[in-house]
Amino acid sequence: MSDVLTIGETMVSLRTRAAMRLGGEAHLSIAGSESNVAIGLARLGHDVAWLGAVGNDEPGRLIQRTLRAEGVGTAYIRFSESDFTGFIAFDQPAHDITRVSYHRRGSAGSTLTPEECATALETAAPRLLHLTGITPALSASARAATLAIAEAASDVQVSLDVNYRSRLWSRASAAECLRQLLPSVHTVFASEDELDLLTDATDPVAALLDTGIQEVVVTAGGKGAWSHSSAGTLHQPALPVTVVDSIGAGDAFVSGYLSATLENLPAEARLTRATTSGAFCVGAYGDWESLPTREDLTLITHTHGTALR
Template sequence: MNREASGAGTPDVFTFGETMVALRGDGPLRLGGAMTVSVAGAESNVAVGLARLGHGVRWAGAVGDDEAGELVLRTLRAEGVDVGAAHRDPHAPTGLILFEARLPEVTRVHYYRSGSAGSRLGADAVERAFTAAPPRLLHLTGVTPALGEHARAAWERALRLARDHAVPVCLDVNFRGRLWSRRVAGAFLRPWLPYVDVLVASADELPLCLPPDGPAPDPEEQADRLLGLGVSEVVVKLGAGGATAYGDGGAPVHRPAVPVRAVDTVGAGDAFVAGYLSALLDGAGVAARLERAVTTGAFAVASRGDWEGAPTRAELGLLGGEDDVLR
């Protein structure tokens, strides 16, 4: 469904999370030099990717009442994302992330987000943004509940609202070891799996969602166990190996990665999710959803930045991807 078809004020997708000002250098930070200024955040990366593909997206994160926060909102607004429900926090700053290029394929990331506005987003603000016009789909990541008790409560409220309004949920596990341990993340996420319709995870994130008992099964067995816990669909990102989707009553569906020259892998997972959800909203089947996802992921890998390389719908065929019926 495109933006015009979604109806005035009714988004295709509702999401929220912390978006930070992003500074990118060309070499070691200790040597100084010029840096480019942009914004970055897992959920807003997906929001931009979906907006470029023609979908209506509402983002309801929190930023500081500062110039950095204005940059975040201005950037998302310019990309067609609805930020009318975003909150400006006068008591906390907008977070900061620094990207340090150390080797051609190695980028170090430094976060300055402790006590940030994004970590203080309230559950009531999320409820107001959600119920103002319930979306067709709710997208969450595992980053937000790791930010602190306020963000965690907002995340939980969103899941309950989605259940109350019969809105499907996509959860990208997106584990961040700097924010919480695998043990804590797994203990928190597992009880919420029955609320999730589409679970997206890399192969090494799947065990986080399963009870830590017995020998670790292979990804197909893990996906089957997750389906048994109530998840409708499990999508496993395999990096250069492509992706595989598992669902009830059908054989696994796999699509290889689209071959491109890798420039920057940051944001590739978010671009993948945007492509998958876009095709899902269009009513495409699993194979076509994976095809669009690996295509949008390839655009991200071939471009610098978290979201800057995300394709428009008209550009999807540039890598030799989709059938015309899906464009």
């Protein structure tokens, strides 16, 4: 029995520190919301596996090797002979402004099937299943797979990060799909402008809690985050750190929150670990490279510029 299973798309990433059109050096890595969360959880000491499809190509092998090196279970990776591994490119045309270009249409990551998801869920027997709103937006097959695994997870705690991507689908299409997932969901992560995708209610948080969702976690960047449950509402301010790169901060937050959830920590501690993980992420370049280990978590409390000797 594993702690967490997450499903989704992971791509090979290319990152430059200036406008990509100028050429120059690029950093090669991997990127994907669900695998970012998986890496974050693994670094915090949890047994986590990622399910996804990649091409039977060198980029796909890079994804497998990186996840394996980070302690993420890769038994559920499928290597496609007919589809390619997707790419994502990041460049910075101005300080702290990141431009993202995708090369993913028709990639292996969009070919997930309900059958392979059901098999992985049964085999992994996770305590928690983590889903995002990105996976069902990739294709009809990936949407069916996401809905099927959520429905099958009747005895598993399910978390959903809305993670709306306007390049993948319209708000109307997203709302139609995501609302079908809600009966299976225990914890929702959403930004303030994503709540209307889940409900038309004037008070969306109250409406979501009334449906049986146990926690609604609302993130607001520099304003911090709020945890809403039947026990009440808690707010955690964002930690005062210098933002170098905000890409991946939401995934880092989720990994910290789910880590504390798995340890049955109270809501305040869950928010603290989540915002701490997010602070680590924004302090350096990369989607997941600066995510903290368990030993790292206290480092953020040191005064800025401290040298540990």
